[in-house]
Amino acid sequence: MRNVWIICRKELGSYFVSPIAYVLVVLFSFVFGFFFWLFLQRFVYVGLEMQMRGQMFPMNLNEELIRPLLSNTSVMSLFFIPMITMRLFAEEKRTGTIELLATSPIRDSEVIIGKWLAAFVLYFCMLLFGALNLLFVFKYGNPDWKPLLIGYLGLLLQAGALLAIGTFISTLTKNQIIAGAVTFAVCLVLWVIEWPSEFETAIWARTLSYMSIVKHFESFAKGVVDSKDAVFYVAVIFLGLFFTARSMESLRWRS
Amino acid sequence: MIKVQDLTKRYARTTAVDQISFEVDKGQIVGFLGPNGAGKTTTMRILTCFLPPSSGTATVAGFDVLEQPLDVKKHIGYLPETPPIYPEMETSEYLKFVGKLKGLSGAELDKRLDYVCGRCAIADVKTKLLGKLSKGYRQRVGLAQAIIHNPAVLILDEPTAGLDPKQINETRDLIKDLAGDHTIILSTHILPEVEQTCEQVIIINKGKLVATDSVRNLQARARGAESVLVEIAGRNGTLEIPIVQHKLEHVSGVSRVSCKQQVDARAVFEVESEKGRSVRGDLARAVVESGWDLNELRAAAMSLEEVFLQLTGNEAKNEAEAPVEVNA
Numbered sequence: 001m002r003n004v005w006i007i008c009r010k011e012l013g014s015y016f017v018s019p020i021a022y023v024l025v026v027l028f029s030f031v032f033g034f035f036f037w038l039f040l041q042r043f044v045y046v047g048l049e050m051q052m053r054g055q056m057f058p059m060n061l062n063e064e065l066i067r068p069l070l071s072n073t074s075v076m077s078l079f080f081i082p083m084i085t086m087r088l089f090a091e092e093k094r095t096g097t098i099e100l101l102a103t104s105p106i107r108d109s110e111v112i113i114g115k116w117l118a119a120f121v122l123y124f125c126m127l128l129f130g131a132l133n134l135l136f137v138f139k140y141g142n143p144d145w146k147p148l149l150i151g152y153l154g155l156l157l158q159a160g161a162l163l164a165i166g167t168f169i170s171t172l173t174k175n176q177i178i179a180g181a182v183t184f185a186v187c188l189v190l191w192v193i194e195w196p197s198e199f200e201t202a203i204w205a206r207t208l209s210y211m212s213i214v215k216h217f218e219s220f221a222k223g224v225v226d227s228k229d230a231v232f233y234v235a236v237i238f239l240g241l242f243f244t245a246r247s248m249e250s251l252r253w254r255s
Numbered sequence: 256m257i258k259v260q261d262l263t264k265r266y267a268r269t270t271a272v273d274q275i276s277f278e279v280d281k282g283q284i285v286g287f288l289g290p291n292g293a294g295k296t297t298t299m300r301i302l303t304c305f306l307p308p309s310s311g312t313a314t315v316a317g318f319d320v321l322e323q324p325l326d327v328k329k330h331i332g333y334l335p336e337t338p339p340i341y342p343e344m345e346t347s348e349y350l351k352f353v354g355k356l357k358g359l360s361g362a363e364l365d366k367r368l369d370y371v372c373g374r375c376a377i378a379d380v381k382t383k384l385l386g387k388l389s390k391g392y393r394q395r396v397g398l399a400q401a402i403i404h405n406p407a408v409l410i411l412d413e414p415t416a417g418l419d420p421k422q423i424n425e426t427r428d429l430i431k432d433l434a435g436d437h438t439i440i441l442s443t444h445i446l447p448e449v450e451q452t453c454e455q456v457i458i459i460n461k462g463k464l465v466a467t468d469s470v471r472n473l474q475a476r477a478r479g480a481e482s483v484l485v486e487i488a489g490r491n492g493t494l495e496i497p498i499v500q501h502k503l504e505h506v507s508g509v510s511r512v513s514c515k516q517q518v519d520a521r522a523v524f525e526v527e528s529e530k531g532r533s534v535r536g537d538l539a540r541a542v543v544e545s546g547w548d549l550n551e552l553r554a555a556a557m558s559l560e561e562v563f564l565q566l567t568g569n570e571a572k573n574e575a576e577a578p579v580e581v582n583a
């Protein structure tokens with residue numbers, strides 16, 4: 001556990017000493033802020049329109065603003081996660097520092113979990129800065145905070161799964177660009193894989209849909225913890241880190 | 256301290272290390288010598304548990320590299336060919352990180368940090384970014400990182416590669432300095448380095464062990480026959496080479512005479528004699544009795560370089576010669 005923390009601290013240091021962390025946090029906050037503004041505008045516009053039509057149903061902030069915002073964030077993370085994970089192992093392999101880690105008295109699993117955890121903390125920071133926008137919602141409205149918290153839990157679980165996949169892909173190459181590009185492609189595939197299920201109900205389409213990373217976020221966006229979806233994410237995290245460990249091992253036997 | 260038995264490492268198409276066996280005792284400095292691609296780095300990587308062997312066993316400080324890698328790693332300090340540094344870290348930050356990785360903490364870590372900074376002469380760059388350091392400093396930080404946890408065994412892969420002559424000397428002195436506390440294996444293809452720093456040499460070529468012996472024994476062994484260089488000058492400004500050669504060949508015990516160089520009435524001959532026979536006295540007498548001047552008479556010591564080329568065969572010649580000229 002101590003070793004995991006040492007590695008995690010070092011990785012966080014690398015993220016925050018270099019511009020990587022700041023660029024990612026700023027970009028993410030900017031895009032998140034834009035979506036927040038967009039959905040807020042729509043919320044206000046729809047509200048006005050409904051008032052003019054004379055409908056007096058109260059509009060729900062959670063349903064009309066937070067839910068689409070979080071769903072968008074879920075898709076947005078597909079674009080950001082490759083940028084977080086691409087350097088994790090590829091850089092160490094290129095500069096040779098992987099030899100230091102591999103010849104130190106720590107286990108591969110501790111290195112892997114430490115690195116994954118650091119990536120997770122960075123993503124958490126990105127979410128946190130984006131979430132500052134939501135303070136306005138609480139200031140001027142009164143949304144329910146529980147579904148919001150569950151939505152963020154879902155985002156974190158989803159990110160954990162994608163980060164595990166990205167960590168694995170980063171061990172496969174010395175080249176960060178390749179690691180990033182492949183991770184991005186895999187993320188995209190894991191998103192669009194559910195689209196055939198819109199017009200097709202055969203077993204293959206449903207299977208593909210079940211494998212979609214984004215699909216499993218729907219319940220969290222609604223503010224519901226569906227154990228099926230939570231288990232899916234946790235399973236992907238374990239699987240990704242497990243493959244990372246196997247990949248590091250095969251690195252030794254092959255190279 | 257280190258025991259290697261029939262160690263073999265096969266890659267998909269090639270055998271990098273082929274049935275190597277050797278032992279290193281505590282406190283020794285051992286030079287691991289071979290042309291580029293001989294399998295030096297692979298062997299070192301196996302000893303540091305970076306690569307598993309295909310067959311055979313290796314133990315370090317009594318621990319098997321396959322069975323107890325964590326114990327082996329605790330007792331080893333390793334400097335790979337390129338120092339494993341993170342350019343975005345500061346020197347002391349980096350050394351602290353490595354120290355923690357190796358299991359140090361608290362006051363002990365601070366103490367070791369100060370110690371290695373002093374020992375490796377990097378105290379003045381403690382707060383500099385590693386990426387901004389010169390090659391010589393990086394190498395020394397690499398060494399500092401290898402000794403920070405006071406390991407019993409130090410494994411250094413070409414510790415002087417890419418340094419300038421002054422830095423090379425400093426690094427060699429540092430390594431010699433460290434020998435008292437640690438058992439050291441260092442690999443190199445630079446021969447004077449081995450002659451200067453090591454007591455013991457292990458020569459490998461194409462993955463195979465060619466020789467393992469002390470530096471002195473190796474030189475003697477490869478020499479086989481004793482040979483001396485004789486410089487002779489004629490009295491009256493002339494010197495007939497064939498006559499001198501004939502005369503020297505007839506001294507008892509001499510097996511071969513060759514003229515190395517001739518300037519005016521002076522000439523240098525290399526005289527080989529049967530092993531174990533000292534012919535110097537007879538040679539000197541023969542020269543003087545013939546009316547020539549004896550300017551110089553000395554043993555022609557064979558450099559390790561010649562031994563090395565002889566042992567590794569001629570194909571190694573081209574690869575080995577270039578760096579020797581540059582660094583000698």
